[in-house]
Amino acid sequence: MKYTMADRLKARCRQLGLNARQVAELADINRTFVYDIMRGRSENPNLEKLDHVAEVVKVDRNWLLHGMGDVEGESPIIEDPSEAFVSIPSVEVTASMGGGNITADEVENGKPYHFQRSWILHDLKASPSDLRIMHVEGDSMMPTLHSGDVVLVDLARRAPTPPGIFILYDGMGLVAKRLEHVPNNDPPKVRVISDNTFYSPYERTADEINIIGRVRWFAREL
Numbered sequence: 001m002k003y004t005m006a007d008r009l010k011a012r013c014r015q016l017g018l019n020a021r022q023v024a025e026l027a028d029i030n031r032t033f034v035y036d037i038m039r040g041r042s043e044n045p046n047l048e049k050l051d052h053v054a055e056v057v058k059v060d061r062n063w064l065l066h067g068m069g070d071v072e073g074e075s076p077i078i079e080d081p082s083e084a085f086v087s088i089p090s091v092e093v094t095a096s097m098g099g100g101n102i103t104a105d106e107v108e109n110g111k112p113y114h115f116q117r118s119w120i121l122h123d124l125k126a127s128p129s130d131l132r133i134m135h136v137e138g139d140s141m142m143p144t145l146h147s148g149d150v151v152l153v154d155l156a157r158r159a160p161t162p163p164g165i166f167i168l169y170d171g172m173g174l175v176a177k178r179l180e181h182v183p184n185n186d187p188p189k190v191r192v193i194s195d196n197t198f199y200s201p202y203e204r205t206a207d208e209i210n211i212i213g214r215v216r217w218f219a220r221e222l
Contacts, residue, residue: 003067006039006040007077008077009057010038012064014076020038026056027055084116086115086116086128087128088131089132090112090150110133124216126156131216132213135149136151136176140177141195141196143195151218152217153212158214164179168209169212171208171209178194180193189206190204
């Protein structure tokens with residue numbers, strides 16, 4: 001696919017959370033200049049003004065013009081379609097939603113799953129190297145998670161603030177539970193909650209559990 005200057009500027013602005021008005025104000029130029037580029041009406045813009053735009057969106061001017069040059073951070077446009085997706089390894093362990101599964105010390109990678117790189121980086125704001133795919137089983141997190149669901153776990157997010165669903169080691173094995181921090185406790189405490197009300201919540205000190213990572217996404221086979 002051939003990208004235009006308009007495509008590149010719009011993609012970069014979306015990535016940075018900027019609109020045309022904000023870019024123009026930060027670059028100290030008139031809005032029409034930015035709007036014309038974004039609408040494809042200006043293929044040969046004033047280079048001095050374009051330099052100001054490039055500085056605001058943190059890219060080289062030549063990247064805007066031709067797609068070549070430095071971009072601060074991740075490029076919002078993947079020129080090579082093979083780079084549009086990133087491989088996330090699945091681990092051959094099952095997180096129980098009941099009493100916990102015994103897990104082996106050595107965990108081998110299973111079949112990888114593929115996700116859009118832009119979704120991982122810009123929506124989840126996660127590093128692909130910190131993500132793992134796991135399966136869950138049991139009924140304690142019903143109706144949120146069903147037995148057999150696939151979950152995407154962010155190993156870099158281990159703090160139960162804000163509350164969320166986590167994979168943790170409870171002393172017996174890996175379990176999927178909802179965790180929330182219990183304030184005003186020394187040592188710090190965590191409340192462990194099952195979405196299925198048949199199972200009672202309980203509290204543990206932070207040292208009594210090992211949080212593996214936060215669940216960021218799940219999928220279910222119909």
